[in-house]
Amino acid sequence: MTRRFFAALALTALVALPASARDGGTISPDRLAAHVKALGDPSFAGRAPGGPGEQKTIDYLVGQFKALGLQPAGDNGGWTQEVSLYRFVVPADAGFTLRVGGVDRALVQTTDIMAASQRPVDRVTIDKAPLVFVGYGVSAPERGWDDFKGVDLKGKIAVFLINDPDFEAQPGDAVAGTFGGKAATYYARWSYKYEEAVRRGAIGALIVHETAGAAYPWTTVVASNGESFDVVREHPEAAKLLLQGWIQRDLAADLFRKAGLDFEAEKARARTAGFTPVTLAGASFSADYALKVDRLVSHNVLAKIPGATHPDESIMFGAHWDAFGIGPADATGDTVRHGAADDAIGVAGVIELARAFKAGPAPQRSLVFTVWTAEERGLLGSEYYAEHPAFPLAKTVANFTMDVLQTAGPSRDVVLVGAGQNSLEQDLARAAALQGRTVTPDAHPERALFYRADHFSVAKRGVPVLLLMGIGGGPDLVEGGREAGDRWVTEYTTKCYHQPCDVWSPAWDLRGAAADVDLLFTAGGALANSRLWPEWNEGSEFRAVRARTAGERK
Secondary structure (H helix, E strand, O other), X not given: OOHHHHHHHHHHHHHOOOHHHHHOOOOOHHHHHHHHHHHOOHHHHHHOOOOOOHHHHHHHHHHHXXXXXXXXXXXXXXXXXEEEEEEEEOOOOOEXXXXXXXXXXXXXXOOOEEEEOOOOOOEEEEEEEXXXXXXXXXXXXXXXXXOOOOOOOOOOEEEEXXXXXXXXXXXXXXXXXXXXXXXXXXXXXXXXXXXXXXXOOOOXXXXXXXXXXXXXXXXXXXXXXXXXXXXXXXXXXXXXXXXXXXXXXXXXXXXHHHOOOOHHHHHHHHOOOOOOOEEEEEEXXXXXXXXXXXXXXXXXXXXXXXXXXXXXXEEEEEEEOOOXXXXXXOOOOOOEOOOHHHXXXXXXXXXXHHHHHHOOXXXXXXXXXXEEOOOOOOOHHHHHHHHOOOOOHHHEEEEXXXXXOOOEXXXXXXXXXXXXXXXXXXXXXXXXXXXXXXXXXXXXXXXXXXXXXXXXXXXOOOOXXXXXXXXXXXXXXXXXXHHHHHHHHHHHHHHHOOOOOOOOOOOOEOHHHHHHHHHHHHHHHHHHOOOOOOOEOOOXXXXXXXXXXXXXXX
């Protein structure tokens, strides 16, 4: 059957929904606001995983799902999935030494380097490990690209460029368009580079920080103060690096020069498919410091509406409950990072979607409502679920994620992060058309927001996903247009993102957020009552992953 046939079938399913779903208004802005005010209250202590506000948060979420008449989908028939986490802290005075040309240079944490360790060891010791420049560190056979060319990285430090080979492509470069232009692929992300270093046997990985390619300044890199998290793994030595982190661009340029190489010339060479790794002559890296390792237990919250005819096939709706807990006081003296827009609004959307679906007839496929922990620590709650799914990922039809919905009022469009990935975008566009709205791709795909929210944990395992994230670009607001929408994004991201002032305000207008949640009700409801399986587009790095499990969906 053709894609056109399936598109027509999906439209028929949309039109067949109740009028409330087609015309908007299913999701109440006032109900969204009530959840946000509750979850952002100071008594929740900023909702840090394992922190003083976690149990109150879990109790609130479970209470909401119970009251709606949902069923638990967590561990052992309960409402939660236990997520064991490691917390690692590299001391501020950690010892790092870069040796090149017979001369040692001590590197200062937060000034020259920002290093983390994610193996549960008492002490990190690296003695004169060779440094190997691997360009952008991309292995993409579907694009005819391999930066490694069989290089042996065992016991060595891999040095990476940030982003992917297309990011700085010049007119006429052979690479131009191979990785989607400036729109970032997963190969652009620091997390991919660390994963690839592990696969290649490296003992550590250092990424050269450049603000444009990273999409954030050095101040963002060092904001962790040496703290990092990971899920507890059975064999962490096989999954994580002993040392990973960033080095300043000027330090890297000086290192290359002393090793007989020109940094900019090597960057240009890395933008060619013929690039081969190069050992930095006469250079080595050493580290020696005590690593503080703690263990804590946090929880995902999972609820479901079982499918009436295909209960093993599921559609997920998700958001993250965690924020940044207690931190330094702001100018008003507030120390609580309330996480109202990020992501109490998304959580509110999940609860209200559950309310809307429960009020209707039982769906053919199961609906799963997931509220994740530890998103702000590296998508860890959703990553744990992806490794221990309550519903098989091969038969997970789609994942819809909400992370920071806009608070500025009705808009003529909805901003889609990660446009061009899969056929769910067509479902979103059809749902938006029923509201008299359009879909706008995020304005800055080079910032790689698509790879920085919880949907990505299942996307990289092949599940088609859709992310609504208001900070992907200013919406075309009914009052003030795109200019006003951009102003809202700028105001929020520069002043309140991850700060105490991310708190509910009576000045918020959640009608636009409610309309966006309505879109997921419409598109998700259509899928829940169909035999459609969304597909990744040609060229997506996740298409081949999904194809491996095609037989399970017959």
